[in-house]
Structures are given as structure tokens and as C-alpha cells.
Amino acid sequence: MSLFRRPALSHPPFRPPRFRGLRGALSWAVAAALLLPLAGASTAHAAGTADTSAAAVAPGAGYWHTSGRQILDAAGQPVRIAGINWFGFETANYVVHGLWSRDYKSMIDQMRSLGYNTIRLPYSDDIFKSGTVPNSIDFSNGKNTDLQGLNSLQIMDKLISYAGQDGLKVILDRHRPDASAQSALWYTAAVPESTWIANLRALAARYAGRSTVIGIDLHNEPHDPACWGCGDVATDWRLAAERAGDAVLSVNPDLLIFVEGVQTYNGVSGWWGGNLMGAGQYPVRLTVPDRVVYSAHDYATSVAQQPWFSDPSFPANMPGVWDKYWGYLFQQNIAPVWVGEFGTTLASTVDQKWLAALVSYLRPTSTYGADSFSWTFWSWNPNSGDTGGILKDDWQTVDTVKDGYLASVKAALFPGTGTGTGGGDGGGGGSTAACTAAYTTTSDWGTGFNASVTVTNTGTSALTSWQVKWTWPGSQQITNMWNATYTQTGASVTAVNADHNGAVGAGSSASFGFGGAPGGGAVPSVSCTAT
Numbered sequence: 001m002s003l004f005r006r007p008a009l010s011h012p013p014f015r016p017p018r019f020r021g022l023r024g025a026l027s028w029a030v031a032a033a034l035l036l037p038l039a040g041a042s043t044a045h046a047a048g049t050a051d052t053s054a055a056a057v058a059p060g061a062g063y064w065h066t067s068g069r070q071i072l073d074a075a076g077q078p079v080r081i082a083g084i085n086w087f088g089f090e091t092a093n094y095v096v097h098g099l100w101s102r103d104y105k106s107m108i109d110q111m112r113s114l115g116y117n118t119i120r121l122p123y124s125d126d127i128f129k130s131g132t133v134p135n136s137i138d139f140s141n142g143k144n145t146d147l148q149g150l151n152s153l154q155i156m157d158k159l160i161s162y163a164g165q166d167g168l169k170v171i172l173d174r175h176r177p178d179a180s181a182q183s184a185l186w187y188t189a190a191v192p193e194s195t196w197i198a199n200l201r202a203l204a205a206r207y208a209g210r211s212t213v214i215g216i217d218l219h220n221e222p223h224d225p226a227c228w229g230c231g232d233v234a235t236d237w238r239l240a241a242e243r244a245g246d247a248v249l250s251v252n253p254d255l256l257i258f259v260e261g262v263q264t265y266n267g268v269s270g271w272w273g274g275n276l277m278g279a280g281q282y283p284v285r286l287t288v289p290d291r292v293v294y295s296a297h298d299y300a301t302s303v304a305q306q307p308w309f310s311d312p313s314f315p316a317n318m319p320g321v322w323d324k325y326w327g328y329l330f331q332q333n334i335a336p337v338w339v340g341e342f343g344t345t346l347a348s349t350v351d352q353k354w355l356a357a358l359v360s361y362l363r364p365t366s367t368y369g370a371d372s373f374s375w376t377f378w379s380w381n382p383n384s385g386d387t388g389g390i391l392k393d394d395w396q397t398v399d400t401v402k403d404g405y406l407a408s409v410k411a412a413l414f415p416g417t418g419t420g421t422g423g424g425d426g427g428g429g430g431s432t433a434a435c436t437a438a439y440t441t442t443s444d445w446g447t448g449f450n451a452s453v454t455v456t457n458t459g460t461s462a463l464t465s466w467q468v469k470w471t472w473p474g475s476q477q478i479t480n481m482w483n484a485t486y487t488q489t490g491a492s493v494t495a496v497n498a499d500h501n502g503a504v505g506a507g508s509s510a511s512f513g514f515g516g517a518p519g520g521g522a523v524p525s526v527s528c529t530a531t
Contacts, residue, residue, distance in 0.1 A: 058462040058503035059370070060117070060169065060414030063211045063254035065290040068333040070371060071256070074211075078370035080411035081169070081338055082500070083118030084111055084390060085379040090124040090175035094152045095134035096159065097381050101395040103143040105162055111380065112166045113452070113511035114390070114403060115410040115483055115500050119168055120340060120376040121159070122175035122220065125191050127152035128199050153206070164212030167416035167508040171258060171376070172203055173217040173340070185226055186219040186240050193240070197247045204252035212417065215256030217340060218244050221273035221297060223263035228275075229282030237262050241284050249288045258338060259284050260295045261326060270306075273297040273341075276326040280334060293336045293374070296326035298358065300344040300351040303386050309350055315357040322361055330373060343378035343387035346402060355405050364408040366499050377406060407482070410498075415462055415505025434459035435504070437468045437528035441520045442513070448479070449520035452513040453495065455528055457504040465502040465531045466510075468495045470524040476516045484512035 062074025070078045086107075088097035098107060111119065126132050134152050137144050147155050160170050176182045177191035187193040200216060207213040218241055226237045233239060238259075245257040261276035263269055268277060274297045284292050301309055311317045323331060330337045342358060344351040363372035382389040390403050436456050443450045457463050468484075472491040484495045501510040 058415045058464070058505050059412050060167075061211075061505075064214050064256055066256070066293060066336050067290060069330045069336050071293065071336050071374065079414070080365065080370040080372055081118045081171075081374035081376065082116065082365075082406075082409060082411040083120060083169075083171075083376040084116045085120045085122065085173075085341060085376050085381075086111075087122045087175070087379055087381055087384070089127055089152060089156065090122040090179060092179045093134065093136045094127055094132050094179070095137060095155050096121070097136075097383060098391075098395045099137040099144055099147070101138065104147070104159055107380070107395075108159070108163050108166055108168065109509075110398075112168060112413065112509070113454070113483070113513075114398065115407075115413070115498070117168060117411060117413050117500075118171060118214075118376060119159075119163055119380075120171045120173050120217065121156065122173040123152075123156070124176045124179050125174070125195060125199050126179045127156075128202065157206075160207065160210070160212050164210070164417040165508075167414045167505055168212075169214045169414060170212055171215055171217055171340075172207075172213060173220055173258075174200065175220040182221065184223045185235065186222065186237070186244070193243075197244050200244055201247050201251050204248045204255060208252045208254075211254070213255070215258050215291075215293070216248055217258040217260065217295060218248075220260065221271075222260060223272040224269075226262045228262045228265050228278035238278070238282050238284055242286060245284065245286045245291070249286060249291065253288050255291070256293050257284070257286060257291050258293050258295045258340065260297065260340065270325050271297050271299060274325055276329060276337075277324065279329060280332070283334070293338050294326065294329055295338045295340040297341040298322070298339060299342060299387070300354040301348055302345040302351055303343075309354070314350070315353040318354065318357045319361050322358075327361070327373075336374065338374040338376070340376055341378040342375065343384070343389075345386070345388045346405075359405055359409055362409045365411045366408065370411065372409070372411075375409065404482075410500040412499075412503045413501050413505075413508070413510060415503075416508030433457065433461040433463050433530040435463060435466055435528040435530040437526040439470065439523055439526045441523060444520040446519045448515065448517040449476075450513065450515050451520060452511055453484075453526065454509050454511045455497075455504065456509040457530070459530070463502070463504040463530045466497050466504065467529050467531065468526055469493065469529075470526040472521065472524050474521040476518065476521060479515045479517055481514040482512060483510075484514075486514070 059077040060073050060079050064071050064073055073079050086096050088095055132152055134155055139148055163170055177188050186196055222237045225235050227235050228238045230236050241259045248255055260273040263272050263275055265275050265277040276294050276296055279294055308317055308321045326337055329335050344355055346352055362375055378387055379389045382391045382393045390399055392399055436458050438454045441451050453468055455466050470493055478488055483498050483501055486493055486495045504510050
């Protein structure tokens, strides 16, 4: 496989490179109780089914718009983006990374099973060139067979289509002008502004009418000499965002326009793309109202040192830092804020405290629902050198500590456009909601085991909640469960959806997992009740 590397910066206060090779193991001293399963391919063993007449419209359908600090779906219901970055299209592989190890569908299914509802897809303008050929894709043993012979944009079509079937939304991120390096401004000598805008328009037109793509992040991490509100057409990122945003909306007026910050405003510097201090006084104005979502990036010491990390009051000082740079836009009901990137290796205590503080600042879904900051974590990929990823280096195993930090801010999944994930047999239909549950033993080492259960909506109405029941023939006891809550009496177990995955669109699926002891033994029969 080939990995993209970016040259390091010479000064710490700004955004350094992320793709510097693989990192080793993370610190497991924090959140040890949040152990989750090893993710991997396995076979579903048992399924049960039940019907109910309960029906509801799950949040997230159709195109979205904004109202004050909230993002609303086509029906006016608040939604929260709680997603993941999956990079690669912006590198010299010209396609998402990891396809050298796995089938793309299995990774999208795994994202959904972990409770991520949105994918941010970075790309470079190189993918629009006729000579660009995606590489490092494994087609053996049936993997990625439907991607053979396709160019980058056609592969992107496939990913977006399957993500939509699975109920995930997609944000397209113009990450850099070409695969060689990131750029401070939205244009370079080789890729002028006219090319940037033409390619944005082409993407907007390509996905018009496909509401899986909810919007476009116009340019990743503008930084010095980019300015905000300075009035210089060559460097004022706010004015450039207005030109590009209007161009996108001229061909697809339903899209959200995600606008990142800059590095420096009025002499105050922060993370690349993370400084939105000027947006209050100088907002982005578009011809179509209620389309702007501001985006910030925020990182920890595994990326670079910042003065606030050495403040004696750290981490208590961090909410004030975030308020100053971007949080005020949400707090004052000016506009929605999406933290499009944040991540860390978690190797240091400082980073662990930073992530815990940031997750708290983003507001727990159980308390605030969708009236919260939206986010996409950096990254799904393990090969981000200074952050690592949700997956470990084998591209299969979940970093359960890192994923566990995000549990409180995960949010409702969205209705799918068809059957993406598998799960169980038969069940339901007509005008009622119905579900099946498929029980899978993912690993068993004799003294303990991990298992997962996939709940699939087999009816034509959306589920609002579900519960799964089974009785073990042996003495197994659950030791921990994720993405659901449970009660166990003797050998009988009842599992109920978590807050973020109770809503399941027709044809879509949700999953939960658990660990137990002793060994898994015989697979029980399971039943699913949709409520």
C-alpha cells in the first residue's frame, strides 16, 4: 500500500501534517471500561422477527437547511451530524484508503454499526482529470468487485450510493487543489479559482437530487495569508466562500454550504481552519438563505502544541477558548457549527483531557438532542500519522477507547434509501414496522467472547425504537454492552436501543455488540420487537 505524506511545518502554533505513516498502540489507561469488540467479518447465526403497527418518520430525510443554530431536515426536524472522516481521494491513491485491505461496503456497514451517521469525504481536484487512475484497491476474493475499471468519480458514486442505502449522509470536502500538498488559499498557480469553482459546480450537479450528499465543505483549512473580512479579493476567504457557495447553489440550491475558518483574525492565531472569530461581524452571505454551516477544526498536542494546553487552569480553560474561536456562533444562535475535524492519538494525558473536555463541550445527545454542535471525527483511517484513527492498523479492529470517548455525542441514524447492511431472514412488510435480529459471535477465546446483533427494519415504516431478546442455553453473563442497554435475569437477556440508534428507516439496519463470559457456547435464538 502507499501512504500520502505531507511535509512538516517549522512552527508549532499552526496546523501540521497528518499523513506521516502508521502509529503504534494508543494509551489504554483511560476509559478501560469502554472495551468494544474486535470488528471483523463473521457469519450471522440466528434471526427472529416481530411486527408492530407503530410508525414514525425518522429524522434526516431529504435535503437539509438551517434555522438559527440548528440544522433541520426536509420535514423541519432537527438533526445532528455525528460522523467520521474517511480520507484518500485527496491523495495519490485517488480513492478512499483501506480498500487494499477490505471491501468498501463492509467498512460503511461498520461505520453505521458503531453509530456514525455521516461520512466526510476529502478529495482533491486531481480526481477530475481524465488521466487520473485510482490505485491500491484489492479485488481478490470478491472484494470491491463492482469498483473494477471505474475512475475516481465513479467510485465516489458507488460509495455515496451504498452509504445512502445504509442511512449515512455524505459531506464532500475539497481538501486540496492536487494530491501533492495542502494549500493555504483556495487556489494555486496550477489550480486557479476558476477550476476550483467549476469542479465544485460539477459535483453539485452530479449529485443533484441525491440527498445522501447534504453539502460541500468548500476548502479545507484555509490559513495565512488567508484572511476573513479584509476585503482583498485575492486573500479574503469569506468573499471566496460566497463566490463558490453561490456557484454551487446555482446548480443545486438544496445543498448546505460548509465554510471553515481561517488561521488568523485581527492578529489572533489558532488552528488552520479553526478561527471563525470574524464570522460574527462578517458573515457569509449567500443568494439562497439558510444554507451556511460554519466549520471549525480543533486538535490536541499529538498534532501541535498550543498555548492553552500549558495554561494552569487546563482543561477548565478550554470552553472559553472554543467560545472565542467558534463556539459563540452556536451559543448566540447565529448559525450551526460543525467541528469537521478533531482527533488525537490519546497518547498523552493532556490529549485525553482535551478530548473529554471537547466531547462535553459539544453537548451530550441524551441531554440536548440535536440542539448541539455537529461533528465528524478525524479519522476512520488508522494511517493518519499524528492522530491515528477509529480503526487500528489492521483496518478491522476498532480502537475501543477512542470510539468510547465519542459515545455521548453520537446521534440518531438516518433513514436509508435501500438495503445496505445484511441481517436476518424475512419479517414484516406492508404498512407496519417490523424487524429481525441476527446474532453473530465475532470472537470466542474459551473464557470469554464478543458478539454483535444486527437489527434490520424489514417493514415499510420507520422504527422509532426496538428491543431484542434471547435466552442462552448455558451460563453466559454479559460483562459490557455498547450501542444498546440491557437487563439480564438468569440466562434471559433484553437489549434496548441506545438514544442514537433507535430510529431505523425501512430497509436499514442498526447494530450493537457486547462482551461476555465464559465462552460464547451455542448461539441462542433471538427475537426482535419494533416499537
